[in-house]
C-alpha cells in the first residue's frame with residue numbers, strides 16, 4: 199500500500215510499535231501474525247456453510263442469477279411439467295445443497311428457492327411459509343446449541359441472506375414488496391435486487407433505484423448489510439453506487455442463457471450497449487452484488503445472522519418459552535432458560551465458521 203504524502207509508508211513503522219492502537223511495543227518478532235495462517239488452515243480443513251434464499255415472482259431470473267453468482271449450476275429447474283403445474287398454488291420452499299471448492303476452500307452452499315411467491319392473484323400472507331422456514335432454522339440451531347452434549351460443529355441451516363427480486367416495473371415498490379421486506383428484514387438479511395435491470399434504460403434504472411431506496415427508507419426497511427464495512431476492492435465500486443443506507447442492486451444476470459457466452463448476452467435491451475456484460479460494473483451492479491454476497495461481506499452476513507437475527511429470535515423464544523425444548527432425539531435439553539434480557543449473554547458464542 200502506498201503511504202499518503204507527508205505520512206510514513208506503513209513499512210516505515212517499526213514492527214510491533216502501534217501507537218495509534220495503544221498497543222505494547224514488542225522488542226522482537228513474536229509471531230502473532232501467524233495466527234492468520236492457523237485460521238486459514240482451520241477454515242480450509244473444516245470448510246464453511248453459506249445459506250442463501252431467493253424470493254421473487256416466477257421468471258424474474260432467480261435461478262439464472264444464483265447460477266451466475268456461483269458460476270455453476272447450483273439452482274436447477276425441476277424437469278418437465280407445463281407452466282400451470284410449474285406455478286404452485288401456494289409458496290413452496292425448495293432447498294438444494296452443493297459443495298463448492300475453490301483453491302482448497304470448501305463451501306457448502308444451500309440455496310432455498312421459493313416458487314409460487316407473488317404469483318397468485320391474492321398474495322395475502324404469501325410470506326408466511328418463508329417466515330416459518332427461517333424461524334424453524336433458528337429453532338433447529340438453538341435446540342442443538344443448548345444440548346448438554348452438543349456437537350463440536352453445529353450444522354448451520356440458518357438463512358444468511360435473502361435476495362429479494364423486485365420486478366423491473368420502473369415505478370415504485372408494490373405493496374407486496376414493501377410488506378414482504380418489512381417483515382423479513384426483521385428476521386433475516388434482505389438484499390433487494392432489481393431483476394432484469396437490462397430491460398430498463400440506464401436513466402430508468404437510476405430513477406427506479408432511487409425510488410426504491412426512498413420507499414425502503416420511508417418504511418423503515420433496513421436492507422443488508424446494515425453497517426457499512428468495506429474491506430475489499432469492492433470499495434472502488436461502492437464509491438459510485440453505495441450499498442449502505444438502503445442498498446438496492448440493479449442486476450441483470452443472463453449468463454448461461456441460450457446463445458450467450460462468457461456472461462454476455464444481447465437482450466431486447468434498452469441498455470445503450472450492444473452487448474450486456476453481467477460482470478461489467480458499467481452495465482449493471484451484478485459485480486457489486488457478488489462482492490456483497492461473497493467476496494467482501496459473506497462473513498458479515500453470517501455474523502449479523504448470528505449476532506443480530508438469531509440473537510433476537512432466541513431472545514423472543516426465551517421470553518415466551520416456559521417448556522424446555524427437546525433435543526433432536528427427544529433427549530432433554532439444557533437447564534431452563536433465564537428470564538428475558540439475560541438470554542443474549544447465554545448462547546451467543548462467536549459465529550461458527
Ligand SMILES: Nc1nc2c(ncn2[C@@H]2O[C@H](COP(=O)(O)OP(=O)(O)OP(=O)(O)O)[C@@H](O)[C@H]2O)c(=O)[nH]1
Pocket residue numbers: 254255256257258259260261262263275313393394395396397449450451452455456465
Ligand atoms: N433480460 C433478461 N432475461 C433474463 C435475466 N435473467 C434471466 N433471464 C431470462 O428469464 C427467464 C427466466 O429465468 P429463470 O432464471 O428461470 O427465472 P426464475 O425466477 O428462476 O423462474 P422460476 O423458476 O419460474 O421461478 C429465462 O428465459 C432467462 O434466460 C436477465 O437478467 N435479463
